[in-house]
Amino acid sequence: MRQNIITRFVLISLAAGLLSACSPVRDIRFRAHYHDANDLLYAAAQESDLPYLKAHLKDGGIVLFSESWDVDMQKEIVTGDGQHFDFNRRFVRDGEMVVSVDSVVIFETNKMPKNNDQSRISSLSVLGGLNTALGIYCLAVPKACFGSCPTFYLDGDQEFHYARAEGFSNAIAPGLEYTDIDALNIYTTTGGTFPLTMKNEAYETHNVRSLKLLAVPREEDQRVYHTQDDKFYLARQRVELTSARSGNDDVTYLLNKDDQTEYFSLADPDNLRSTEEVFLQFDNPGNIQQLGLVAGFRQSLMTTYLLYNAFDHMGNLYGDLLATVSIAEDDAPTIADVLYEQLGGISAYLRNSHKNEWVYQGTWYETGPIAINHQLMLLDAAHPEEEIHIKLEMNRGMWRLDYLHLTEIIEKVVPLEIQAERVYANKKHDEDLLQIMLDGDAYLVSQPGDTYRFEFELPAIHDDYELFLSATGFYMVWGREEWQKEKDLYSLYMMRHHPGRYLKKHAQAYKEYEKVMEEAFWGSRVKHQIISGHDK
Amino acid sequence: MINKQVLLVLLMLLLAVSCSVPRGLPAPEELPYETKGTAFYVKLHDGSVYRGELIAAENDALYVLPAENQHPNMKRQSGVVQIPWDAVDNYRVYYAHGKSLVWFVPVYTIVTFSHGWFAFLTMPFNLIATLTAHFTSQHEHVLRKKDIAPEELGLFARFPQGIPTDVALQDII
Structure with missing residues (x-):
């Protein structure tokens, strides 16, 4: 929280400094007029340097004196080198000037006018420094700045903060291809054509084998949720969260609504593998056969950071090692598997008040920091007669929680699979791409900056559907020149075979990254509150 | 909504910049000789x-x-x-x-392309800052x-x- 305030203070100060530096100086005191030579002499005596002098003559002419001039009050003359111009400012003569005080109607002195150029340029230099620093950082850790995996948007939502889904985040090589299902979390559908936009916002090549809409009909006040193992359940009734605590902090207001106001804690500075607990309380839901816990969550940038660290460590072997992953025949764990084992997901425990113990219910895990996942977990709490108490266990600084609530499960359902009817590449209808998407073995290959629009037709038989996106494919992160210099196979070995030690060793480095990126990235749009025992 | 506000500010700044000062004005250091x-x-x-x-x-x-x-x-x-x-x-x-600071505008804007996602925030900020600096510098002596x-x-x-x-x-x- 304090860090949040400090960051805002720095940003506001920077903006205020820039604006104040930009303000022009409205000061006309650099120029003065004197009708009397005595006043001129008095004013000149106050200055350390003799001011520039112009003598405006009664006939409209003007004499410009150079830097040395003198007023002789006894003779009532002004002398000095200068130039004489007539009333139309045509040159008359130059050289030694002797001007009678009587012929002068006004003496004019000039100093250099003040301006804010220096502070203005200084402020822009500071801004330039910040731009460069962020640019260098993004070059060093491009995944933190340039996105990851295909991102999917509904019409009207085009910023990455509003991405509804990110496809197959763990599939960083052909051999790791899999199908990823994400809930689109749309409260009502109006039927007919349903458009979805897919973007490549990263320095990656995306290979999409299949893209399908999964639709389940629903009635009013019903929702359909999917579980970690991609089973679908029709549900009704929403039992709201009554209390949520993290340590001594009441975080209910962060977790009781699906509003992107997220709960998030900072990582442990001594060890990236560090568990935290969040305690939830729900009122007695009444006589419900099957209770489910629904959550909106996504990852922080921690796994993104670690994955890119792995790529850095691979150095010029990056391509070879990824190829090895793809052709390996054994079931050796990948780095993503290792990270999952170490850092884990969001595990939920239900309180059994009779036995006075917490009973494990399941774990959510979805890779990716962009789109919020909406998933269900079935609870082993048939006919609850008391308040429901749930404990969430998760790695510190690894997860962002948007909301949690309970729901009554009606039945297990099987969604309809809907293929795209039309595909548009950069707003142009493309029949060939549609055939590729329908083929099942071919890939739609998407390069950085590409945007595709898919149009699905929802069956008219029902008014309203709960929609999910099923995306199958893999992606390849573009190698970078910097990686050629940073090969560190020992660190890569440590990451894979001694991840506990690795996560401890890199905690401080991550904290530096986290301080800048988490706050700047998410603070730019999404409301959240950082809870961390180290920052209270 | 925020995007519209940023665009409005940018539009106003561009209009303000287009209200240029007359040509042929002396430099500030030439004023004593004007x-x-x-x-x-x-x-x-x-x-x-x-x-x-x-x-x-x-x-x-x-x-x-x-x-x-x-x-x-x-x-x-x-x-x-x-x-x-x-x-x-x-x-x-x-x-x-x-002093003309107009070159800051394209240079700083181009630099924000290296900011990836953050460019949606840093680009308008840089545009506003550089256009404001250029405009106020141009109108310093007005x-x-x-x-x-x-x-x-x-x-x-x-x-x-x-x-x-x-x-x-x-x-x-």
Whole structure:
């Protein structure tokens, strides 16, 4: 929280400094007029340097004196080198000037006018420094700045903060291809054509084998949720969260609504593998056969950071090692598997008040920091007669929680699979791409900056559907020149075979990254509150 | 919503920048050697506008030598236009040109392309900052009506004492 305030203070100060530096100086005191030579002499005596002098003559002419001039009050003359111009400012003569005080109607002195150029340029230099620093950082850790995996948007939502889904985040090589299902979390559908936009916002090549809409009909006040193992359940009734605590902090207001106001804690500075607990309380839901816990969550940038660290460590072997992953025949764990084992997901425990113990219910895990996942977990709490108490266990600084609530499960359902009817590449209808998407073995290959629009037709038989996106494919992160210099196979070995030690060793480095990126990235749009025992 | 606000601010800044200062103004360090009156803009209550050199600012009237060809429809008895004070709605004095910081605008904007996702935040911020800096720098040496009172305008006139008695208006060029 304090860090949040400090960051805002720095940003506001920077903006205020820039604006104040930009303000022009409205000061006309650099120029003065004197009708009397005595006043001129008095004013000149106050200055350390003799001011520039112009003598405006009664006939409209003007004499410009150079830097040395003198007023002789006894003779009532002004002398000095200068130039004489007539009333139309045509040159008359130059050289030694002797001007009678009587012929002068006004003496004019000039100093250099003040301006804010220096502070203005200084402020822009500071801004330039910040731009460069962020640019260098993004070059060093491009995944933190340039996105990851295909991102999917509904019409009207085009910023990455509003991405509804990110496809197959763990599939960083052909051999790791899999199908990823994400809930689109749309409260009502109006039927007919349903458009979805897919973007490549990263320095990656995306290979999409299949893209399908999964639709389940629903009635009013019903929702359909999917579980970690991609089973679908029709549900009704929403039992709201009554209390949520993290340590001594009441975080209910962060977790009781699906509003992107997220709960998030900072990582442990001594060890990236560090568990935290969040305690939830729900009122007695009444006589419900099957209770489910629904959550909106996504990852922080921690796994993104670690994955890119792995790529850095691979150095010029990056391509070879990824190829090895793809052709390996054994079931050796990948780095993503290792990270999952170490850092884990969001595990939920239900309180059994009779036995006075917490009973494990399941774990959510979805890779990716962009789109919020909406998933269900079935609870082993048939006919609850008391308040429901749930404990969430998760790695510190690894997860962002948007909301949690309970729901009554009606039945297990099987969604309809809907293929795209039309595909548009950069707003142009493309029949060939549609055939590729329908083929099942071919890939739609998407390069950085590409945007595709898919149009699905929802069956008219029902008014309203709960929609999910099923995306199958893999992606390849573009190698970078910097990686050629940073090969560190020992660190890569440590990451894979001694991840506990690795996560401890890199905690401080991550904290530096986290301080800048988490706050700047998410603070730019999404409301959240950082809870961390180290920052209270 | 925020995007619309940012776009509105950018549009206003671009419009403001387009209100450029006159060409041919002296550099600030040349002011002590300037012999003519400063560039002057005056708008009258009837909507007409004169731009040119400020010749004199007397108690009852302003005298402006309009820049040639700027106002082809203007009727002139002589080179100098006499404008009674009660006809004046607004005026501005341009006594020197400011430093041009315009190159910061494209350079800083291009740099934000390296910011990836953050560019949606840093690009408008950089555009606003650089356009503001350039605009204010260009208008550093501009005095508006609220900055300078009518009785102070003589400081920037060719004849601060008023039109010399021996000089006819039609002779002033």
